[in-house]
Amino acid sequence: MSAIEGPAVTREFENRSLIYDETYTPRVKELLIYKSRGLKSVKMEQTPLNLHWETVIKKTNKMLIELKQDPIAMEQNNSEERFSRRAFLSSMRTGGKKLVKSMAPASWRMEANEWNLANYFAGYQFYTVELDYNKCTMCKVCFTFCTQEVFHVTDSYLYIENDKCVNCTDCTDICQEDAIRIIPDIKIKSELRSPLFSKECQDCGQSFYSFQTERKKCPICMNRDPRWLSPY
Ligand code: SF4
Ligand code: SF4
Known part of the structure; x- marks a missing residue:
């Protein structure tokens, strides 16, 4: 440095x-x-x-x-x-x-x-994490990369704790779907709660979560190039 x-x-x-x-x-x-x-x-x-x-x-x-x-x-x-x-x-x-x-x-x-400024100014959030539900495949890659544990899934809901976000941009950098944005925005702190549908992939049979009830394939099968040999 x-x-x-x-x-x-x-x-x-x-x-x-x-x-x-x-x-x-x-x-x-x-x-x-x-x-x-x-x-x-x-x-x-x-x-x-x-x-x-x-x-x-x-x-x-x-x-x-x-x-x-x-x-x-x-x-x-x-x-x-x-x-x-x-x-x-x-x-x-x-x-x-x-x-x-x-x-x-x-x-x-x-x-x-x-x-994390929210640690110094209690009750406020400095960033709003905005998810595009139409683009997000719930691959959870950004959840893993987020060192602040902003995201968690409990009882078929995705929770986003905005006050924990430090705008490191790891999630926006890693997301292949361009589905996430961090908006600098001082607000009274809030948590976003979004309902998820529990599904079973029609190709591999693995269970996965989705924001869309009509989605039939898990994020891995959805993004798999059809020209590749199918592992199933
Ligand atoms: S990396 Fe992108 S597509 Fe995957 S869960 Fe995060 S926002 Fe959604
Ligand atoms: S910007 Fe950093 S802290 Fe905020 S949600 Fe993304 S990975 Fe987590």
């Missing part, structure tokens, strides 16, 4: 402010997590914010407004006294220890896609 993106820059904090440093640009997720842990503002010295920082702060504040939180303020930095990122995070009582561990520079950017 460092070879591609360069070494991670240590964040500096002063009280509850992040010190502006143009050698890196924080991620929106990163700022939201700092905010949930007590960050109030970004402090600048003489240099005005560059465009990258401005964009990230604008996006973060838009999301904070949707989350009914105060936006991150901008302040002029007049003090020489600074704390390291570690000292700042350690100063946060609730969850400080865990956060420091999970955001240690070595694993920081590697894990960035896995940070």
Whole structure:
């Protein structure tokens, strides 16, 4: 990661402010997590914010407004006294220890896609998982790839827990049917429950689930090239 993106820059904090440093640009997720842990503002010295920082702060504040939180303020930095990122995070009582561990520079950017903002802003979801029932064959490949366990099938229902989604895009990348989309969308958290039909494949006899009652073949037989020798 460092070879591609360069070494991670240590964040500096002063009280509850992040010190502006143009050698890196924080991620929106990163700022939201700092905010949930007590960050109030970004402090600048003489240099005005560059465009990258401005964009990230604008996006973060838009999301904070949707989350009914105060936006991150901008302040002029007049003090020489600074704390390291570690000292700042350690100063946060609730969850400080865990956060420091999970955001240690070595694993920081590697894990960035896995940070679940819903853990920091309880009661909200940040992404909506949208399934196209006409395209989805219920092959379940995306369910297996989803590290956050967003999907589960119980009692002939598919459940999608939107608040667990971190928008890693593994599911959209793997789906051959182009049946799944992740929509960035801050909402009160919700779970989708969709009824499934339990079927038996007319070719191989295996049982499978489908959204369509008229489907007769399991996803494997459906996608099998008819020019291949049939294994049945
Ligand atoms: S990979 Fe695609 S087709 Fe298979 S279950 Fe997921 S969304 Fe449906
Ligand atoms: S983007 Fe897909 S694979 Fe990643 S967490 Fe969300 S549902 Fe799971």
